[in-house]
Amino acid sequence: MQLNYHAIFLSLFGTTLLTGLPRAFAQNVPSGPTVRAVIADSSSRQVLPYVTIGVVNEHGSPVAAAYSKENGTFSLQLPGSGHFRLVVSSVGHRPLHLPLNAAHGAPALPDTLWLATSSRQLGEVQVVARKQLIEQKPGMLVYNAGNDIGNKGGTAADVLRKAPALNVDPQGNVTMRGSGTLRILVDGKYSGQMARSAADALNMMPADIIQSVEIVTTPSAKYDAEGAAGVINIITIKNGKSFSGALEVTASNWEQAINPRVSLSRDKWNMSFHGHFHRLQDKSAAITERTSLKDGAPTQTLFQEKRQNNVMPHTSGELTVGFTPDSVSELSLNVNAWLGSWPDGSRQTTRIRLPNGTFADAYLQDARKKERFLGADISLGYNRKLKRPGQEFTAMAQVSPTGGNSSYASTQSAEDGKFRSREENFSKTRNTEYTLQADYSHPLSADGAFMLESGIKSIFRDANNNYDVWYADAPPPAALDFLADRSDKFSYSQTVLAGYVLMKMKFKHGWYAEAGARLEHTGMEGKMRGGKDAFSNTLLNFVPTATLSKKLTDEQTLSLSYAKRLTRPYIWDLNPNADASDPSNIVVGNPSLLPEIMHQGELSYGFTPSSGLFLNLAAFYKQTDQSIFDLTTTNDNGVATTQKQNLAGNRRYGMNFSSAFSITPKWNMNGNFNLNRLDYESRALFIVSKGWATDVNVNTMYKLPGNVSLQAFGEYSTRQVTFQGHRTPWFFYSFSAKKELKETKMTVTISAINPFNNTLSQTEVINTAAFRSSVLNRYYDQSLKLTLNWEFGSMFEQKARKKISNDDVREKGGE
The missing domain is CATH 2.60.40.10 (Immunoglobulins)
Known part of the structure; x- marks a missing residue:
């Protein structure tokens, strides 16, 4: 530089x-x-x-x-x-x-x-200063992931695992203060890839392209109302270079990846591209024990042992082209595309034992699941800075076509190998989404102390799922019979029309106030083939937000905020196509789901002295009505069916503590502590579930001579309450070492993930009047990872781009 x-x-x-x-x-x-x-x-x-x-x-x-x-x-x-x-x-x-x-x-x-x-x-010159690992900004916490060497060769899931106020479970599901109903954006932009499955999408995004993560716990009215828990915005690296780039190659016993990125600029044009080619092996095992009850006495006990070992190749890429015709205007085109194959094959042994000790049934289940997906987000943006400082207009449009073919072939046989039955389910999903958005900010005073922001937005979604189910109780070459009662076409459309007004005010003596309101009109329609079982619903939601903060000193800030949020169900929650690849455990959607509505208050204190210490302490309270949760029931034969429902509300309150500091000039440390209590209550089901949960993580880095850095990370999560039971504690840790070769601009990083544990284990427990069950899940993630990163190019200044932020789609698997 x-x-x-x-x-x-x-x-x-x-x-x-x-x-x-x-x-x-x-x-x-x-x-x-x-x-x-x-x-x-x-x-x-x-x-x-x-x-x-x-x-x-x-x-x-x-x-x-x-x-x-x-x-x-x-x-x-x-x-x-x-x-x-x-x-x-x-x-x-x-x-x-x-x-x-x-x-x-x-x-x-x-x-x-x-x-x-x-x-x-x-x-x-040589730059000797760097950003803090964690920073506090108005309304958010920022984790500067680019300063964390332990992220080299990892994925976005590894990055979020270290961010304040967040928790990532062994399956890659992200929660904020214990709640998974949140929005994950990329550069402020909605991603259909995240909407399909956030856990999968995070594993498809390399950590190498992530510059920072913004954690917005109480979003303002400017954000879409969707996402009850809050908003996560992943900021990617913008290579400020006339011609520059990087090539990262990583390999371990579980995954291999190649991540290229390049950026170039000339005159009024600039372009950047990054790609991700990833081969991931996913191995896991599960042991299930479920006892059916009648009047408190056991009627039968189900024992299952399941093993999975799948290889999942996938790729993604993003291209951004910008044009600045003059000093105050900017046009941009962004294309983000992804495709891959996500198999989920398994072999399972099932035994059913009666109370007298005899076995009523025993069989082997061989399920071969396949999911192939393809999608893209294509957006156009226009930004113009007007005459007054802070006066700005932005218009954006985006189309997101996505599709996927998923199927399973499940074969059941006796323990002696004798054929019993086979079932095949073929499913094809097509989804198209259009978004139009315009935002305007206007300073109401010459010094910018009073700012008015407003905007309008419209989202149009159209999703279709065709599924056919076939069955045979005779071995091949016997033909499969078409099951008309389990085959259909599910069509679903959703329209969201929204507008917002937000007032930001800076007063004397360090006072700051922000108040806004958002109005969202939602129309939902669904039907099966031939128009049967049609349903429709229209909602009008008024969403107020407010923040009041006081700068006590140059180093201390106190803030109080309130936000109303909601979470809408999407096609994955509504789709009635039943996954019966395991006939003893069926998963099916619920077309009658309604959105959940949440009210949240937060009081936070920030302390950032000139010594470099960062400290943030926040207390929060959330009340959720008609919350969306998984409900598992069993029939007289002991078969379990899991479906999302609206039959309960919940309260969640607690505190979050985040800190970062330097022990010595070469030794840095940061950590997070989350404590929350969750109270579920359902009068319809006569269920009350309450309990405290805690998770804590610690990250430390030490610089050695010769451009060598060492890092250690550990996270522990205690028992967590669910609507019908709880999940047991789990622990994750890693060690990393990095060597920088400044002459060649090469970085070599070696990481050890859970080196002293072969698997990461967690048990899910459910206790009801009809049954009690426990599922012990073991995830094989012990690994040794080597990453090589080579950077090239020269510096130039590149402007950040504004993009569509459809943060209103519920991610698959959120709770």
Whole structure:
């Protein structure tokens, strides 16, 4: 990287003024008039904080100094009357010199002082400072994943596992403060890949492209109301280079991946691309024991042992093209596409024992599941910065076509190998989504202290699922019989029309207030083949949000916020196609699901002293009505059926503590502690389930001589309450070492995942009046991973892009 030494000199000059002048002029100095203005960038039209402002007299000696605030304003009192010169300087901009004639009162200054961007090349220097691993910003916590060496060669799931207030279970499902009904965005943009299955999508995104993660616990009215728990925004790396890129190759005993990315810019055009080619092996085992009850006495006990070992090849890529016709306008095209094969084959042994000890049945189940998927998000964006600083208009459009073919072939045989039955289910899903969005921000005051934001948005979804089921109780070559009662076509459409208004206000003495409201109209329609079992529902949701914060000191902030959120069911929750590949455990959708509605309050305290310490403490309370949860029931034969329902509400409250600090200049540490209580109550089902849960993680990094870094990470999650039972504790840990070869711009990272444990285990327990069950899941993830990363290219400044943020689709598998 190169620096402009002239700009550095001016900045140091300004710093000297700021530190030296208060002492030099501490005596009685004649007071003069005050000058005020706003500092802004002439190209981006955005205000510039912390710009150095100095005043020199006719002899060139410094006589006063100040710096601009976060909103770009400054106020500076002159030492007396006379002729002066104002010097405004900021790194990356040309210095501004203005005469000040204070001989007859306050000199006249424009309301806004515009600084032009410097085009001079900067000399090469070594950067010794870096962002904190965790930062606090208004309304969010930010985890700077690019500074964490343990993420090399990993996936987005590995990154989120270390972020504050988040928890990632062994299956890759993400929760925020114990709740999984959240939205995951990529660069502020909705992703159909995330909507299909967040856990799968996170495993398809390489950690190498992630710059930071924004955790928004109480989103404002600007965000879609969808996502009761909150919003996660994954920010990817924007290569600021005229021609640059990176190639990452990783290999372990469970996965192999190649991740290329490239960026180039010329004149008014710029382009970036990143790809992901991933082969992942997924091995697991499960032991199930379920006892059916009648009047409290056991009637039969089901024993199952299941093993899975699947290889899942998949790929994804994203292309962004930007065009800036002038200094205030920008056009962008973004295409994100993905495809892959996600098999889920298994072999399972089942035995059913009666209370007298005899076995009523025993069989082997061989299930071969396949899922092939293909999808894309294609978006166009236009952004224009208007005349006033902070005044901006954005318009965006996106189309997201996705499709997938899933099927299973399940064969059942006796323990002696004699054929019993076979079943095949063929399912084809097609989904198209269109989004139109426009946003406008308008400053209501010259200093930007009062800002009004507004916008409108429309989403149109159309999904179809055709499924056919075939069955035979005779071995091949006997023909399969078509089961018309279990075959159908499910069509579902959803329309969301929304608008919002948000007011942001900065007051004196460190007070900040934000209040907004969003109105969302939702129309849902569904039907089976021939129009049978048709249903429709129309909802109008008023979604208010509010935040009040006080900057107690330069280092301490106290904030109180409220948000109303909702979670809509989607086609995966509604689809009535039953997965009966295991005839003793059936999973089916529920077309009659309604959205859940949540109210949340949060009180947070932030402490960020100049020493580099970061501390955030938050207490929260959530009330959810008609919550969406999994309900498992059994019939007289002991067959279990799992389906999502709205038959309960819940309360969740607790606290979250996050901290990052340096033990020594070479030894850093950060950690998170989450404590929450979940209370489920269903009057319809006469079920009450309550309990506390805790999860804690610790991450530490130490720098050795020779550009070598070491890192260790560990996470422990205690027993967690579910609607019908609980999940047992689990523990995850890893060690990493990184060597940087600066001459070749090569980085070598070696990581050990759970090196002392062959599997990661967790048991799911359900206790009801009709049955009690436990499922012990073991996930094979012990691995040794080697990652090579090579970076190339030269620097240039690339603008960040705004993209569609459809954060209103419930991810598959959220709870």
